[in-house]
Amino acid sequence: MSHAVSVCDEKEITRRVNEFKLYCRAHSLRLTGQRLEIFRAVASSCSHPCAEAVYQVVRKKLPKVSLDTVYRTLSRMEEAGVIGRVGLGNKGRFDANPAAHYHFVCLNCGEVYDVFPREGEKLSLPGNIAEFGEVKNVNLQFRGICNRCRQTAGDVKII
Amino acid sequence: MSHAVSVCDEKEITRRVNEFKLYCRAHSLRLTGQRLEIFRAVASSCSHPCAEAVYQVVRKKLPKVSLDTVYRTLSRMEEAGVIGRVGLGNKGRFDANPAAHYHFVCLNCGEVYDVFPREGEKLSLPGNIAEFGEVKNVNLQFRGICNRCRQTAGDVKII
DNA sequence: TACTCTGATAAGAATTATTCTTAATAAGGA
DNA sequence: TCCTTATTAAGAATAATTCTTATCAGAGTA
Numbered sequence: 001m002s003h004a005v006s007v008c009d010e011k012e013i014t015r016r017v018n019e020f021k022l023y024c025r026a027h028s029l030r031l032t033g034q035r036l037e038i039f040r041a042v043a044s045s046c047s048h049p050c051a052e053a054v055y056q057v058v059r060k061k062l063p064k065v066s067l068d069t070v071y072r073t074l075s076r077m078e079e080a081g082v083i084g085r086v087g088l089g090n091k092g093r094f095d096a097n098p099a100a101h102y103h104f105v106c107l108n109c110g111e112v113y114d115v116f117p118r119e120g121e122k123l124s125l126p127g128n129i130a131e132f133g134e135v136k137n138v139n140l141q142f143r144g145i146c147n148r149c150r151q152t153a154g155d156v157k158i159i
Numbered sequence: 160m161s162h163a164v165s166v167c168d169e170k171e172i173t174r175r176v177n178e179f180k181l182y183c184r185a186h187s188l189r190l191t192g193q194r195l196e197i198f199r200a201v202a203s204s205c206s207h208p209c210a211e212a213v214y215q216v217v218r219k220k221l222p223k224v225s226l227d228t229v230y231r232t233l234s235r236m237e238e239a240g241v242i243g244r245v246g247l248g249n250k251g252r253f254d255a256n257p258a259a260h261y262h263f264v265c266l267n268c269g270e271v272y273d274v275f276p277r278e279g280e281k282l283s284l285p286g287n288i289a290e291f292g293e294v295k296n297v298n299l300q301f302r303g304i305c306n307r308c309r310q311t312a313g314d315v316k317i318i
Numbered sequence: 319t320a321c322t323c324t325g326a327t328a329a330g331a332a333t334t335a336t337t338c339t340t341a342a343t344a345a346g347g348a
Numbered sequence: 349t350c351c352t353t354a355t356t357a358a359g360a361a362t363a364a365t366t367c368t369t370a371t372c373a374g375a376g377t378a
Binding site: 227 | 324327330
């Protein structure tokens with residue numbers, strides 16, 4: 001189950017945190033402790049955490065952080081393009097992996113898996129896309145039942 | 160701005176409603192007045208309505224319908240694969256167009272446009288997708304600023 | 319047609335996710 | 349260090365969705 005780019009390796013996290021620091025300086029976003037920890041939490045996670053999950057992680061280092069700050073900061077980062085947002089239900093999930101990739105979303109357990117395209121399988125924009133507007137980012141999800149849920153079929157709620 | 164498959168033509172709507180009736184009979188889903196009207200509302204709309212919008216339409220014919228029924232029914236239909244769900248924010252939007260197509264979602268106004276792939280541009284599943292699970296459906300969104308918002312640039316909140 | 323079983327619905331409370339308001343705080347430049 | 353102003357905490361408010369329970373009605377059967 002190892003993929004092309006892991007989000008969880010320590011070196012890589014540090015590299016991204018530094019990249020984020022540079023980004024903030026370059027765009028006159030104040031580099032607050034909260035922002036750093038929030039970014040680090042998303043970058044350190046392999047599980048596409050939701051705002052609440054990020055909050056729980058950040059809380060350990062900054063017990064006084066508020067959930068609102070987490071939401072606000074995640075939105076800011078998303079607008080800035082520093083992180084991405086996945087999700088089709090009512091719960092947003094965030095992703096700090098900058099490599100172009102897609103997601104497999106389990107309709108049963110809600111788990112989100114990274115899917116990295118092989119060479120030659122990378123998605124390109126449709127030729128007529130300019131008719132609609134200017135694309136800022138692309139979100140491709142494959143939705144279905146993940147293998148883990150299929151094995152433990154008793155838990156499968158739908159289908 | 161006319162696309163390959165319009166959702167709004169009367170004949171097509173009737174055809175889909177009938178298809179839906181057959182589907183219900185075949186899958187022992189009770190064919191209630193509410194379900195019919197809810198399906199018809201989604202099928203008649205070109206604008207990927209959210210649950211609330213569907214509710215407002217259905218209300219005109221069935222004033223006693225509840226919003227909960229709309230939510231429940233839309234979820235059922237989605238599970239059954241009769242309609243699709245779009246959306247990345249906190250508001251789900253529904254779609255009764257069975258033709259394979261993608262969406263352009265405006266980050267500014269929230270409008271959802273149908274994007275129909277040209278011949279030869281149709282998406283195929285990545286070769287390694289079976290590693291993750293069994294795909295039930297695919298959701299591809301291009302997110303950006305739509306041309307209408309770009310023209311009236313004063314309204315553009317983000318970017 | 320009437321009967322019956324059971325899934326579907328209405329009503330409204332409850333829950334979950336997210337955003338807003340306001341006063342206090344702290345980052346970064348002078 | 350001081351100042352300016354963006355950012356934050358706290359908690360209220362809002363928005364979206366789901367749950368609970370009693371009632372109702374679809375559709376198969378007699």
